[in-house]
Each structure stands twice: as C-alpha cells, then as structure tokens.
Amino acid sequence: MHVEDLRWFVVLAEAEHLTEAAAALGTSQPNLSRSLRRVESAFGVQLFEREHRGVRLNPYGRLVLEAARAGTAAVDTARQRIDALLDPESGVVRLAFLHSVATSLMPDLLKAFRELAPNVRFALRQEAGHDIVHDLETGEAEIGIISPRPDPAVFGWHLLERQRLCLHVPPGHALADRRRVELAAAAEEPFVGLRPGFGFRRVTDELCRAAGFAPQLAFEATDLATIDSLVGAGLGVAIIPSGSVRGNESGAVSVPLAGVQARREIGLSWRLRTPLTPAAERFRTFVGERVPVSTG
Template identity: 30%
Template sequence: MELRQLQYFLKVAQKEHVTKAAEELHVAQSAVSRQIHLLEQELGIDLFMQKGRNLHLTPVGQLFCKRVESILKDLDRSVAEIHEFLNPERGEIRIGFPNSVGTHLIPTIVAEFRRHYPHVKFRFKQGMYPSLIKDVLSGEVDLAFISPCPDSDEQLIGDVVMTEELFAILPQNHPLAQEKIIRLEQLKDEQFVLFSPGYSLRPIVWQACLKAGFTPQIAFEGGETDTIRGLVAAGMGVSLLPEMALFPTNSLQPAQVRVEAPAVTRTIGLIHRSDGRLPLVARSFRAFLLTYFRTRQNNTPVGS
C-alpha cells in the first residue's frame, strides 16, 4: 500500500468522481483509476460503487475513509512539526474562535504576537461552542477561544484567560439610555434581540433574565454581533453584549449601560487537546497568550 494510493483514494471519496479528482490532483484520470484498482485488489474489497455518473463509498469504504483521513492528517502534522522543530518561528498556528471575539480580540493578540514572531502564519476557523470543541478534538485547530470555558474534560485542557462583563445595549432614544447603571428587571417588558440557539451568549443572557424574574420576549435572533448591535440601534429591541463586542464598526450605535441585580459576566477560555500533541509553534502561542492575559488582568481592558 502506497501513500499515493491513499491520497488518490481520499480525493476520489471527496469529489465522488475520478475525473474531478484527477483534475485537482493534476494527474491523468487513468493513473487515479489504476491506483484505486490496485488498492482495492490489495485490500480485497470494493471501496466504491457506481451511482449514475458518480462514485459513492461502500459501507466498508466509508470506514476505511475515516481511517485514511486521520492517517493523512497525522502525517501532515508530523511533517509540519519537523519544519517547526527546525525553525519554530516560521510555523503555522490554527486557531478557532466564536464570532463575539473575532472583531477585536483576535486581531489584537495576533498583531501583538507577530511583532515578536513576524514569520508565523495563522489559519483561522470561526464557529459556535459545539463546533469549536469538535474542531479541537479532531485536530482541525490547535487552540480555540471558547466561552464559557468548559468544565473538566479528560480530552481537553482549558484555561480561563478572562472574565468579561456584559452590558445592556439600548436604542439611543430609550428612556434608560442615559442611565449609568440599571437593574436587569427594568428590561422585563422589552423586546430582546438575541443570539440564535447554539451560540454560547444566548444561555448566559437567558439565565440572567430568569434570575432577574422574567423570561425575555424575543423580537429577533441572529448570529452576528454587528447585526444584533445594529438592530438594537435601529430601535428593534434591547440586548446584552460583552464589552469587547461593543467596539463601534459604523455610525449607527446603540447606547450601552452597566447592569446589576444580577451583574452578568462570561468567562473566555483557551482550550487544546490533552494528549500532548500541540505543535511547538502553538505551544509558544499558548504560553504567550497566558502571559498576555495574566499581565492585563488587573490593568487595562484587552486591546485598549
């Protein structure tokens, strides 16, 4: 069994077509077909079945495909680790994060890190809480910012890097917009603009409202902080957003007011797999981040 056969097999499985796979691999169609045939002969099984013009994996082919994906991913990471060992300042860091930290936090810390390591590359992946956990466990990303930081997990190591206050955001003409601080129960009769189910900020806001004695009435659900902030500014309702999501991105901005009874906060954690397979360059970045947040914990807000 040759590495080339596994690479060809995986590409055909992804494209479900020999010609399309060959085009992407920049080889002749006959070469791809021959290597797949030799692989099936060696294994003594059919990996694909014809359906119309496409090829679909057989049940045993699907099982084999999962293993091949894992093998080739590990091989790619091994090659990358060798290059990083030879020159750890020129590696690539793969990092995941939720939408709410992408506007300001990620650019700030990446810019700061690259001042010291200008040749390090970054690959970013944005996602919701469950997908970020999955991406870390599958090795799709090396590190991920996540909120809230998950409880203890044998497969993950997580460090709480910061605790952030959530502010009420209101239309500029709202009767409470000029207040310095309000009780959350004062918003019980308002329409709320919230993150959709699956976003980690939604249950934080929902539970805070329940603790204040009411169930929020939902006017709109979305997945982008800019959208939520813009709709509130346009008078469509009120919401709660973390401080780092309140940096202005256009001229239409809501008022922001501190909340008490209860005060609403969220934790932001940095997670990675617990199996010790973090690449050298990612280890350097993690160490940098832990120091970065620790030194700023009692000083200025992130990015200020």
C-alpha cells in the same frame, strides 16, 4: 515492505549491479538482497532479470520503478511539508475563535504575536463555542478562544477576559442614561439575541428567567456585532458583554446590569492530552505569559 525498500529498489534499478548499489547505499549486499525480496514479495513477481554482469529490470520491474519514484517523491514532499509545519518559526497555528472576539480580542492577539513571530501562519476558524469544542476534540483546531470554559478535565484554560454584562439599548432609549439598570426593567422590550446553540444565548436566557420573564426575540443573530447594529437601529434591546463590540458606529448604549454577579469569561483553551505543534505551543505560551486578564 517499507518506503526505504522502495528507495533501495530505485538505486538498484539505476545501478543495475548489486555490489555497486549496496556500496552507494552504505549497506551490505545481503541486506540489499533481502530488501529486494521484500519488494518482489509485496508485488508477487520477480522484478529483475539476472545477468552475468548485474541485473536488469523486466517489464514488471519497470512498472514498479515508475511507481517507486513517484511514491518516494510524494513521501519526501509530505515530510518536508510536515517539517515546515513543525517549525516554531514558520509553522501553522490552527486556531478557532468565537464570532464575538473577531473585532476585539483576536486582532490584538494576532498583531502582538506576529510582531514576535512574523513567519508563523494561522489557519483560522470562526464559529460558535460548541463547534470550537468539537474542533479541539477532533484536532481540526489546536487552540480555541472560547466561552464558557470547557470541561477542565479535558481542556487547558487561560483566562483572557472577564466581561461585565450590560443591557444594550438604542440611542435615546428611556434607559440609556441610567448608571445601572435592573434587567426586569426591560421585560416588555423586544430583544435581539444570539441563535439557540450559542453558549452566550444560554447565559442570556438564564438571566432573563432569573429576572422573572422570557425575552420576546425580535431577531436572532450569529454574532454580537450584528446585534449591536440592530439595537442601534432600534429593533430592540440586548444583553451583551461590555467591550465585546469595538468601534461600533450604531450609537447604541451599554448600561451595566444591576444585581447581576455573572461575568462572561473568555479564555484560551487546548486539549490537555494532545501535544501542541511547536508553533501552537509558542502561541499558547506567548498568550499565557504576556496577555493579562482583562476585566470589563
């Protein structure tokens, strides 16, 4: 039994005549009879009483009619909602993004795209890089703004920013007026960093290890804006990407790291073997064509 069988059942129940119902449906009477048999077989009972002038619902049929009307209405509503989601002019983009781009890259992208497609909506998820990868894998998100680049065999990638790494120090700090600084110069300083599990936390740990020390963490945060505020308050120093904190009022100073070739790369990512919805594809194309790579 299919949904169309239930639709035909409703028409027959209202017409109470096989020939008239078949004509209204644009089908033959034998086709309608076969459809009715499928419905009755699915419920295991006869649903109509045959009369000289037509058919009439029995008590079982009246129960099925109520359910059929509700069920077909629910299916129609679901189809309408899916059609709306698939409309590139008014659909929904399921987008996951890093905490660290919430005040910098994200607002610029959304503003620019909404000028082009004002009726497209966004279902946003702000989370760590490993959670974004998981959401892309499960379909909770169609597109992610992420760092570092995920597995290229599984995920597409468009580089958005390549950021220089800096030592972030409190205002008035002894290293604040240097043009560049070796990371080893901060070996005895307390550090403010991201919690374990964040991709950039692994980067900073590796940089400190290469510089010959393990950082002493005064605090572990979940976003770079908090790190900036705490560094500005004098809690410690931090490694952060240049330009990752916009409009900060903390007074903290970012000094480029000397002798460090590493850059933090942020990009747009999507699952290669899963087609994007039209709205998401439109957003991906927009970003790929109109957003140049920024190097900090």
